[in-house]
Amino acid sequence: MTRFKRSRQRDRIMSLLCSTKSHPTAAWIYETLKPEMPDLSLGTVYRNLKILAFQGKLQVLHSGSGFDRFDGDTRPHYHLLCTRCGAVEDVDLPVQTELEQKAKALLGQRISGHRLDFFGLCASCASEQSHGKN
Amino acid sequence: MTRFKRSRQRDRIMSLLCSTKSHPTAAWIYETLKPEMPDLSLGTVYRNLKILAFQGKLQVLHSGSGFDRFDGDTRPHYHLLCTRCGAVEDVDLPVQTELEQKAKALLGQRISGHRLDFFGLCASCASEQSHGKN
DNA sequence: TTAATTGCAAACGGTTTGCCACGTT
DNA sequence: AACGTGGCAAACCGTTTGCAATTAA
DSSP, rough: OOSSOOOOOHHHHHOOOTTOOOOBHHHHHHHTTTTTOTTOOHHHHHHHHHHHHHHSSSEEEOOOOSEHHHHHSSSEEEEETTTTTTTTEEOOOOHHHHHHHHHHHHHHHEEEEEEEEEOOHHHHHHHHHHTTOO | OOOOOOOOHHHHHHHHHTTTTSOHHHHHHHHHTTTTTTTTOHHHHHHHHHHHHHHHSEEEEEOSSSOEEEOOOOOEEEHHHHHHHOOEEOOOOOOOOOHHHHHHHHOOOTTEEEEEEEEEOOOHHHHHHHTTTT
């Protein structure tokens, strides 16, 4: 795993990730690509996601709901985790750099980053709820 | 699972959790209690952690490092996730309520909470590193 | 030609669960 | 007596991995 060769599968996984804002799971990527790549295997999806993460071309999101999600947007940004359906939505709040300053004031210079996740309802669950169709 | 009965095992798991700030894993709890409760099983530890979480007597921390950690301190507070050894440390930064206000300004009233984790070195890894004993 | 990549299926590892005996109320 | 709980072991499920065949460079 030192010098990577290109592969159809990896290219396609990356382009799919860049074309969506849905922060997909490995299973969703697999199922989405399966029709156009009938031989694709789930192991290949996982292997390539790992390589792409290692190359810094995607972010892994450990949402806590059991399975990981993957984000083709590698810029630091925050997320909303839907407490109803598990979806992940971007929150376009500027990165709050002062949080790390405050933490450093307490713990010293050993902070290297932070993650901030909001909990609540994604757009679609919120609209369903307000329409009373539970 | 409607009306709980007390049990030796659950009481002990809870008291152990309250006596430590180490945010233990289920496996650590199991191994720590095993000497004094030789018949204890890991399944029982998991079952009781789940019940205690349901009762709101502990917090589950999805650190993202594979296994969950459990926190007997149920007050909202922040954590430092050690990027070297996986340990979890408390960060006594007051809860930043304005973060949710800012998020609500962007997304509307569908935010119900947030979690903020810092990444960096725990106290013990930081001191090892500064002493050059890598 | 050489070494990374793939598909497949088996293995992994943290967590959950079915079963039946036991303990609590 | 009624029913939650415990121990045990098997099942679960997202993810990883060993292997032989394929493919990129």
